[in-house]
Amino acid sequence: MYYGYLSDLAGTRENVVSVRDGASVRVRELIAERVIKLGESSLIILVNDTPSTLEALVKAGDTVKVLPHVGGG
């Protein structure tokens, strides 16, 4: 799932990816190229709502959230 302006870059707020049962995939491989290009320092990665990294491995059923750094005022 993409948040804030990252959804503009990815062209979607949510993307469902099929992963074979028992297989695992790196978070990096699931994320739109235009978002990855920003670099990890520009992103906040949550896997199943807990802080994670682009190199983490995920499996079928996991939720990956990619958030930008925002200022909020």
Next chain:
Amino acid sequence: MKGWTGRILWIDLSSRKIQIQEYSGDFARRYVGGRGFAARILWDHVPAGTDPLSPQNLLVFAAGPLTGLPGPSTGKLVVATKSPLTHGYGDGNIGTRAAVGMRRAGFDAVVVKGRAEKPVYLYVEDGKAEVLSAEDLWGLDAFSAERKLLEKHGKAAGALVIGPAGERLVAYATVISQEGRSGGRVGVGAVMGSKNLKAVVFNGREGVEVADEGALRRLAADSYREIKRRPQYGFWMRQGTMMTIQWSQENSVLPTFNFSEGVFEESGSIDGYAMEKVKKGQRGCPNCNMACGNYVLDDEGEVSELDYENVAMLGSNLGIGDLARVARLNRLADMWGVDTINLGAVLSYAVEASQNGLLGERIEWGDFDQILALARDIVERSGVGDVLARGLLEASSKLGGSEYAMHVKGLSISAYDCHAAPGMALSYGVSPIGAHHKDAWIISWEVAHGRFEYSRGKAARVIELQRIRGGIFETLVACRLPWVEVGLELDWYMRIFNAVTGLSWSLSDHFQVADRIYNLIRAFWVREYTAEGREWSRVLDHPPAKWFKKPLTAGPLRGARLDPVKYDELLGYYYSMRGWDFRGVPRASTLEALGLADVKSDLEKYIRLTP
């Protein structure tokens, strides 16, 4: 001296004496402007121990060398005083035509002291000032008062006005401008009210002489273009700071039920996407091309300008999940001239206190009608509202419940829950005005860099952010949001500053000014506490007890809470890097190294300094 007008306007409302002070280039270079000017003026001219609502207190409106000139979001002004809410240094930042008007009228700052016998307002036009009667404005809400003033002085005039909250000395009354801009949550509006000063209005037609006009125009045009090219720009223009509701929810920092939780079940009803569906337009400050003032119609069909802080504090933190109703509370707060952040925090404290049997009547989370009635009581100073109008520190000392009075040094926490964010808690703890996010919004960095750590690196990051946000942007004076939200590099501001002033400053020169100001402000706090017979200690830099004692019970981080021992260690790292002693008081050597030997000598009259 280029870039500065070199003039400060002084008005004594008691004697009606008006003076123009020409200040030196050395003063400009040592304090730059905005918060720097304000802090030095308050240190020099407010007698130690002054009652903030007495005629002896000063009210400072201060611009910086970038204010009002071409450049990204430079239509801003610092308003400062000795705070009636905290009894320490207090300031706020407001985007307003008055900022541009003050500079074009020929002044970098306006200082008001004394007290008028009857309601007045100050009118400043092209180098001259008059004190005029405001008897027909007294009692009006801030929007109506501003409209009347602009009818008289022209739509191009810039006005800073107070509403009924300021007139009735609500300790967190603000200054309002352009029907939705609010500044000075430390109670600047109450200080205006105490002086019988309803408004300050500026009209100016003169320019400010700059060192390199051509370079300034080129840099301004290029920086505006650069902002629009950034990938964040489109989304920002749709949601502005309102996107942070969803961001905070996902990161478990959205203040909920008086900062008891970091997630709110109904957040989707008040977030940026909910706002987009009903958005009617957006408004901005002068000289800004990334206007953040998204406005909607509230449940009474009136225009209300929303942003993250007011929606979080008047929405999730009170358990209200109806954006149109949150918008009404927000609009009324602006019309009353009261700070939405403090108001939300005081109301949520009152709800929790009522549920603990301290108020008699029980109020439920999300009970809009009861909450609105209590808000009215605060502004009218009726019943328990009179106590709540004095702020969280005083209200909780009278009513009880200090462990859930969510403030630091009297100023309420702004809209980030810190059960699982020790760096943000430190940022609130050591903010120069009491708890506020303005100076070091570390939380975005923190959630991506070991959010449960209490490291030296975090303390260092807080200081770096304070130097940039609380130093550079508060002295230039320009809005920090182009840098924060679309990543406009600091180098743009350095180049614009140098084109304006003719100086060749680098980031480190600005950082030194920032450090000087931070130490001066800390000295002001220590002096005022000591002069008022209160003891200064490091506990004053601790966040509220709730975050240490009562863990989160909902969301992915349930069970999280701050560790008091580790927090105190983190605070120690901060003190050590700042050159402050175990009490959080600047060392004598630190003050001397920053060119504040005179401040050191004065402070030593009140407290023993560590060498």
